[in-house]
Amino acid sequence: MKILKTIFITITALLFSSQSHAQFFKNLADKAANAASRTVERKVEEKSEKTTSDASDQVLNPKIKKSKNKETNDNEVVEESKSKKDKSGKSDKKTKEVKSAKDFVPGNKVLVYEDFSQDAIGDFPVNWLTNSSGEVVEISGTPQRWLKLSNKGAFTITDVKQLPENFTLEFEVYINPGSFSFYSSFLNIGFIESKKKNDYSKWDEYSNGSEGIIMRISPTVADAYKEGTLGHSGVKVFSEGEKILENELDTPSFNYTNNNQVKVQIWRQKNRLRMYIGGQKIWDLPNAFQQVKYNNVMFYIHDYNNEEDKYYISNFRLAEATGDTRHKLLETGTFSTNEILFDSGKASIKPSSIKVIDEIGNVLKVNPKIKISITGHTDSDGDDKKNLELSKLRAMAVKTELVRKFELNEDNIQVIGKGETQPISKNMTEEGKKLNRRVEFNVIK
Known part of the structure; x- marks a missing residue:
């Protein structure tokens, strides 16, 4: 009897156990199915969101693309390079070389050469005239002597009698580094017709003679953000007392930070005028010189901004450009x-x-x-x-x-x-x- 009771209890337990396990496994299967369904739903949602996001980016910024060269997060984007680059990081875009001839050729027949070596330090040079003042000085670190041009004045060299139809003028300019500002004067270089000895003094910032060409240089510019890195140059042409040509431009070849000593070269070929500053051609004017007998080279200063603003000139060389003799x-x-x-x-x-x-x-x-x-x-x-x-x-x-x-x-x-x-x-x-x-x-x- 006891044995039968034990068998009955065992069978009953097994039956209940089988039902419990079946229900348990059924529940697990249902949960797994639900989880899988939710996972699929999430993936679909994420994919949809990502597709929508990418599409929006492409509409708002067509230059933005997903990187193909490295793994990224779902939201990471990389801006497409504007030009292909090689392994060194350099652009493989081919830049066409632009060639510009440095064509200045000094005249071969020297007419006037002035380096102030025969003048006493502190004196105004004997071969020059001025309506102001100036003095011959030495500047440490430079081998030559210089003429310091004073404030508000015109200066001319007396040795020039006639300017040929083909000539070159070369001279060096020095300024104290860092001292100039927009308010400082230009250095003005003039080729003029003088009928009287003192006609050179008619030319200044606000008056002029009858016939002349004025070339201007300055180591600074009007833009405060560019001061110290750029200089300025200008040109004015006068005929019969009227200004017939004027222009100005910025140039990096003369500035008060790192190009405070520079060579200026001017070349006349009949009507044509070229001007070079620091070896760079700044002006090339085909009809600057008029049908006039230019016979004077002069400089003039308007108004220095302070005591340190001074122009110094040296190695003045005027030469006729003739054929190769x-x-x-x-x-x-x-x-x-x-x-x-x-x-x-x-x-x-x-x-x-x-x-x-x-x-x-x-x-x-x-x-x-x-x-x-x-x-x-x-x-x-x-x-x-x-x-x-x-x-x-x-x-x-x-x-x-x-x-x-x-x-x-x-x-x-x-x-x-x-x-x-x-x-x-x-x-x-x-x-x-x-x-x-x-x-x-x-x-x-």
């Missing part, structure tokens, strides 16, 4: 020039002479068998014997430079000194003396 040495057997300049009373060659020496050297280098003589001449100032010796030393200095620079055979070059014995002009005027201070090259047959 160096080949006359080959064609006629002789060539004479007064373009090779020396320090006063010395045989040291001035830097401005390098161009003509280089041209002679190039002729000799391509014709290595030619034998030549170099003859030095002086004016009549000073002692005869000393001038004779000085002329020979100067001829020797030219030979030494040619041999050194062009590796010429020194045995093919003979040196002669004639001193003041063979003048080609009267020694009564400074112009005549300048013509007599010359160097001759002759082919030895």
Whole structure:
């Protein structure tokens, strides 16, 4: 009996247990199905949201795309590069090279050269005129002397008698770094017609003469955000007292921060005018010079802003631009020039002479068998014997430079000194003396 009761209880427990397990597993299956359904729903919702978000981004900003090169979060976007880049990060977009000729060619016949070496420090130079003041100074760190231009004044060099139809003017400008502002004066350079000795003084910021071209440079600009990085340049052309041309522009080649010493070069070819600042061509005007006999070069200052605002000029070189006469040495057997300049009373060659020496050297280098003589001449100032010796030393200095620079055979070059014995002009005027201070090259047959 007990056994039957035990069997009954066991079967009953098993039945209830089977039902419980079945219900349990059924419940689990239902939960799993519901969870899977909810997961699918969430994924569909997320996908839908993402698609909608991407579509919105593309409408609002078509340049935004999902990155294909790296994994991103669902909401991460990467801006598409405007140009393809290589592995180094550099753009592979090909930039076309723009070539601009640096075409300035200095004149070969020196008319006036001024470096103030013969003037006393603190004096106004003897070969200049002004309606204001100025003085010759030395600036530490520079080898040459400078003319400091004073406030509110015009300045001109007396050696200029006539400006040729083809000429070049070169000079250096220095300013104190960091001292200028928009309120400081331009440095004005003028080519004018003067009928009277003091006509240069008619030109200033608010008045002008009849015929003239005014080129302007400044190391600063009107824009306060660009001051110190840009300079400014301008041009004015006057004819019969009326202004017929005017323009201005900014330039980085002269500014008071990092370009406070600069070379200015101006080139006239009949009516055409080019101006270069720091080797950069700023102006190229095809009809600047009028049918006028320009005969004066002058500078003028309007008003400095403070005591530190000063312009200094040096190495003033005016030269006529003629044809290449160096080949006359080959064609006629002789060539004479007064373009090779020396320090006063010395045989040291001035830097401005390098161009003509280089041209002679190039002729000799391509014709290595030619034998030549170099003859030095002086004016009549000073002692005869000393001038004779000085002329020979100067001829020797030219030979030494040619041999050194062009590796010429020194045995093919003979040196002669004639001193003041063979003048080609009267020694009564400074112009005549300048013509007599010359160097001759002759082919030895």
